[in-house]
Amino acid sequence: MSDSGRKKPPLVADRRYPSKTAKARTRAKPKPKKRKTRARRRNPLTRLVLWFLRWVWRLVWGFGWRVATVSAIIVALAVGYVALTLPPIDQFYDGRARGSVTLLDASGDVFAWRGDQFGGVITEDTVSRHLKNAIIATEDRRFYHHFGLSPRGIASAVRINLSEGRGPLSGHGGSTITQQTAKLICLGVPYDPEKWISEAAYEADCRQGSIWRKVKEAIYAMALEAKYTKDDILTVYMNRAFLGGGARGFEAAAQRYFGKSAAQVNPQEAAILAGLLVAPTRFAPTNNLERSQARAQTVLKLMHEQGYLTDEEHAEAVANPARLSEAAQKRAGGYFTDWVMRTGPEVFTRGTTEDVIINTTLDQRIQTAAEEAMREIFEAKVREDSEAQAAIVVMSADGAVRAMVGGRKTRVSGEFNRATMARRQTGSAFKPFVYAAALDLGRSPLDMIEDTEYCVTIPGSGEWCPQNFDREFRGPVTLVDALKTSLNVPAVRLAQESGLDIVRKVAVEFGIESDLADGPALALGASDATLLEMTGAYAGILNGGSSVTPYGMNELRLLGEQEPIFSTGTGIGERVILEESAQQLIWMMNKVITEGTGGRAALPDREAAGKTGTSQSTRDAWFMGFTADYVAGVWMGYDDNTPLTGVTGSGLPAEIWHETMVRVHEDLPARPLPMKEPTPPTQTDEPDGRREDRGRTGGDINSVLRGLFGADNR
The missing domain is CATH 1.10.3810.10 (Biosynthetic peptidoglycan transglycosylase-like)
Structure with missing residues (x-):
């Protein structure tokens, strides 16, 4: 059959694409009408508020951006001006x-810094x-x-x-x-x-x-x-x-x-x-x-x-x-450094504008020895809650301070230094100056003196009768026995006999700068002194009778300079007593340690000499002494003058001195003390023990003293 006369149906695929007519129909399709709604009208008050807020915002914004712009310009100009005035960066x-x-010790090693350090x-x-x-x-x-x-x-x-x-x-x-x-x-x-x-x-x-x-x-x-x-x-x-x-x-x-x-x-x-x-x-x-x-x-x-x-x-x-480095870790000599800075020339220490180098006398080995000795005694023999304090000074015979501990806190700075600032009653530690005056006036250590009841009339105070520590009298005793057992009555008698003015003058010339008592109690240490003064005075005895000025600064120079601005050769000054008198006094003070009150200070391998001291009401306890190499002084007490309990100079202070000096002398060869044993008395001696030949001061001692006082016969 033929289908030529029939119309063919369109392919299904063609329907994928709408025709132009369809497009036109789609395009021409009327849109649904929107429903008209009646616009809501705001409340007039609301509209007024909104209008006001919008007006404020426009005002603030308009003002704000203008202010911000002007401020930015001002800041920029200020920054630019400051930038133009800035100097080169290295300034x-x-x-x-x-x-x-910068402080150097005796070996030339840095041990302390002060001021503003700039490396x-x-x-x-x-x-x-x-x-x-x-x-x-x-x-x-x-x-x-x-x-x-x-x-x-x-x-x-x-x-x-x-x-x-x-x-x-x-x-x-x-x-x-x-x-x-x-x-x-x-x-x-x-x-x-x-x-x-x-x-x-x-x-x-x-x-x-x-x-x-x-x-x-x-x-x-x-x-x-x-x-x-x-x-x-x-x-x-x-x-x-x-x-x-x-x-x-x-x-x-x-x-x-x-x-x-x-x-x-x-x-x-x-x-x-x-x-x-x-x-x-x-x-x-x-x-x-x-x-x-x-x-x-x-x-x-x-x-x-x-x-x-x-x-x-x-x-x-x-x-x-x-x-820390070894120097920073040790921080040795805090009290010592404070003392050097306080006593040195202000323009080069406390008020310096230069970088200064100071060579000092400090021996860090000795400083450590003193700190360890104090710590050991306090930890072993002082109750933990005790507020008792102590101080130590070690120096050479010429006054060069080798160590200084100003309190139980050893590694500190800026603290109260009891070695240099505390003026305390010296007690019997003052007695060697009484004997020094007597020996220099012709007395012998073997001379006799009465330890019997003795009273002195003090103008304005009445009669004063000194007592020995044990309140007993021993009758006639030698001067050396009186000193080694620290008898009070013989010391007062001897001071009166020699002349209180002479005793005072000897002490002052040896370096006791504090005001000394006027009355006979001077002989028993009723006056105040610092530990540094006392140690320096004992150094004068060791060096043969010449005065000593304690010093800690050897040399001061500016950083980068080789020539020193300031230097100290020695602290030894004028002679105070004859060398023979000093040597005999050292012999007497050696007996204090070997036979008397200072037995706890005895050193195992070398000679030592010293003196104990306990002030009134046991508020202060001292031990002062020396070997042929070093002088050391120890003080113990309370800052508020509370009496010590069961402590005298022959006790803990002597033990601290012993522990310090044992450590100080480690590996040092033993050297004999420069002492001289007196010649025993002969048949020509007078009944009271005075020598017929009194050397420089023959005749009646008191009359001679009145003639000598004020004259420079040292």
């Missing part, structure tokens, strides 16, 4: 108002990378990415301050390293002694936290960023930061605490140094090493978290915390 490196004092300029290029990283990780992790201010840091600090109940600007400051540098250089204002009463007042003014000060600080910080590079700013910061112990800058701190340059510190040492920035005094390792190491652990953690330390480096640094 900011060392801004100390005071200089430094020299370090730069970002020369400092240890660990130190640089520790500073940035701790103080300002975004240092290389901000423009001097850190809005994020400021916002965080404000939030923390508010959460801790403080004002928004009190406590955490959110300061960048640049802002801290601006503070360190005090916004470019130098120290003026006419404007500020002290450097401390100047620094306090630089750190004030008023809003206006914060604004000026922000402008100055941005000016620093505009003028200098980041590395320049970091260099100023590293050289100006105060890091405790008198150290200004990280170079001085590295030398102060670790005995090395800041270029050589390892991660754990760098962490200690960077940790000081938050609180230099509190975290100074010389004040509390454990606390400083704990702070360093936090710094190491920050360095690790910020990628400055690998896991291995961090673990090694944590496992091996930094240790």
Whole structure:
């Protein structure tokens, strides 16, 4: 069949595409009409409020962007002006108002620092990378990415301050390293002694936290960023930061605490140094090493978290915390250093603007010996809660002070020094000056003197009758027996016989500078003196009878100079008593230790001489003595003059002296004392024991003394 006459149906596939007619029909299809709704009309009051708010917003916005624009221009001009006035960067490196004092011991080793120590300029290029990283990780992790201010840091600090109940600007400051540098250089204002009463007042003014000060600080910080590079700013910061112990800058701190340059510190040492920035005094390792190491652990953690330390480096640094150098760890001679600084020329010590080097007489071995001796006796023989104090001075016969301990806390600075500041009654430790006067006037140690009841009439006070310690009398005794058993009555008799003025003059010429008593109680040590004075006076006896001025400074010079500005050759002065008299007195004082009250001070391998002393009501206990090599004095008592319980000069002070001198003389060859045993009396002696031949002072002693007093016959 043929289908030629039939119309073929369209293919199904063609229906995929709509025809034009269909498109037209679709296009022409009317849209449904929207239902007309009646617009709601707002309340007139609401419209008024909205209109007012929009008006206020337009006003504030229009005013605000104009003010912001003007403020930005003013700030930019201020920053530009300040930047133009900034000096070359190297003028900011060392801004100390005071200089430094470095003290060397007798061997030439550094043992103490005072003033503002500046070790020299370090730069970002020369400092240890660990130190640089520790500073940035701790103080300002975004240092290389901000423009001097850190809005994020400021916002965080404000939030923390508010959460801790403080004002928004009190406590955490959110300061960048640049802002801290601006503070360190005090916004470019130098120290003026006419404007500020002290450097401390100047620094306090630089750190004030008023809003206006914060604004000026922000402008100055941005000016620093505009003028200098980041590395320049970091260099100023590293050289100006105060890091405790008198150290200004990280170079001085590295030398102060670790005995090395800041270029050589390892991660754990760098962490200690960077940790000081938050609180230099509190975290100074010389004040509390454990606390400083704990702070360093936090710094190491920050360095690790910020990628400055690998896991291995961090673990090694944590496992091996930094240790102080030997000089910093010992901190020997704190009291000694304070004394040298206080008595030295002020222009080169307390008020120096130069860097000064002082060579001293301190022997650190002897200093350690004295500290250990005191510690051992107190730990073994003094109850733990006792507030009793003690002091020790060790010196050579020429007055060179080798060690000084001013109290039970030995490694301190700025404390009350009982060796140099405490004036205490000397008790029987004063008696050698009574015997020195008598011997120099012709008496012999073997002369007899009465130990019987004896009374003296004191004008205005009535009759005074001295008693011996045991309240017993022994009758006639030799001078040496009277001294070695510390009898009071013979000492008073001898002082009266020699003349109180002569005794006083001998004591003063030997170096007792304190006011001495006028009455006969002078002979029993009723006057006050310092331990340093007494030790110096005993040194005069040892050296053969010449006066001694205790000294601790050998030489003073400026840093970098070879010629000294000041030097001390010796402390020996004018002769006070004859050498023979001094030698006989030493013999008598040797008997004090070998046969008398000073038995506990006896040394096992060498001769020693000394004297015990206990003041009225046992408020002070002394032992003073010497060998052929060193003189040492020990005082013990309470700061408030509370009487000692069961302690006299022959007890704990003698034991402290013994322990000190045993340690001092370790490995030293034994040398004999320069003493002279007196010639036994002959048949020509008078009944009371006075010699027929009195040498320089024959005849009636008292009449001769009246003629001699005031004349220089020493």
